[in-house]
Amino acid sequence: DQQVKQNSPSLSVQEGRISILNCDYTNSMFDYFLWYKKYPAEGPTFLISISSIKDKNEDGRFTVFLNKSAKHLSLHIVPSQPGDSAVYFCAANSQTGANNLFFGTGTRLTVIP
Amino acid sequence: KAGVTQTPRYLIKTRGQQVTLSCSPISGHRSVSWYQQTPGQGLQFLFEYFSETQRNKGNFPGRFSGRQFSNSRSEMNVSTLELGDSALYLCASSLSWNRKSEQFFGPGTRLTVL
Numbered sequence A: 001d002q003q004v005k006q007n008s009p010s011l012s013v014q015e016g017r018i019s020i021l022n023c024d025y026t027n028s029m030f031d032y033f034l035w036y037k038k039y040p041a042e043g044p045t046f047l048i049s050i051s052s053i054k055d056k057n058e059d060g061r062f063t064v065f066l067n068k069s070a071k072h073l074s075l076h077i078v079p080s081q082p083g084d085s086a087v088y089f090c091a092a093n094s095q096t097g098a099n100n101l102f103f104g105t106g107t108r109l110t111v112i113p
Numbered sequence B: 001k002a003g004v005t006q007t008p009r010y011l012i013k014t015r016g017q018q019v020t021l022s023c024s025p026i027s028g029h030r031s032v033s034w035y036q037q038t039p040g041q042g043l044q045f046l047f048e049y050f051s052e053t054q055r056n057k058g059n060f061p062g063r064f065s066g067r068q069f070s071n072s073r074s075e076m077n078v079s080t081l082e083l084g085d086s087a088l089y090l091c092a093s094s095l096s097w098n099r100k101s102e103q104f105f106g107p108g109t110r111l112t113v114l
Helices: none
Strands: A010-014 A019-025 A030-038 A045-051 A056-059 A062-067 A072-077 A086-094 A107-112 B005-007 B010-013 B019-024 B031-038 B042-050 B053-057 B064-068 B074-078 B087-094 B109-113
Touching: A010 A019, A019 A030, A019 A086, A019 A107, A030 A062, A045 A056, A045 A062, A045 A072, A072 A086, A086 B042, B005 B087, B010 B019, B019 B087, B019 B109, B031 B074, B042 B064, B042 B074, B053 B064, B074 B087
Parallel strands: A010 A107, B010 B109
Antiparallel strands: A019 A072, A030 A045, A030 A086, A056 A062, A062 A072, A086 A107, B005 B019, B019 B074, B031 B042, B031 B087, B042 B053, B064 B074, B087 B109
16 A cells, blocks of 8 residues: 555656656655655665645755645755756655655656756 | 665576675664665665664565664565565665664665566
């Protein structure tokens, strides 16, 4: 049972435009959320996180929004750059889960120059 | 500083065999977690070790086991391999098992079971 879902397997965006990657979760115990980026032949690298006490967290071109009532989060990349082309994973964690992260299946972002 | 290293990078085995994968965490990191990545399921948590003790375990059969040594290096073992065990196995290290401690992933071991 997939507790974290990324329903869009792929997304293509023009360079300079906004990329919006979406993620939904089902477990109401999740209270910490992360985004990871993965290039081919490399492990995932941490991008940005958000705690459930916030509804927005910003880091440079990357902003994560959390809507707890909808159990939905999104990652906005503005402006998108060709180097952002990668697979993006959403992950979630609960207080009882220690380092156990529940991942989505990923969204492949392609930024077209 | 050196990142997380995993050996071997690629492995081909046949059904029924067993396999051992190795993970060396970032120097100073004492927590190692293992994940299985398959196309349809994404990354799924296998287990986590901290100070040579398993702290957390995912929903995998007992054929999947692991251990951690005093130098924090970790190994995972899969016995009686099945075709469905073909996957990318990733390990991640962090300073502690506090969930806010950032996890750094290695490049993974690609296991193919024939």
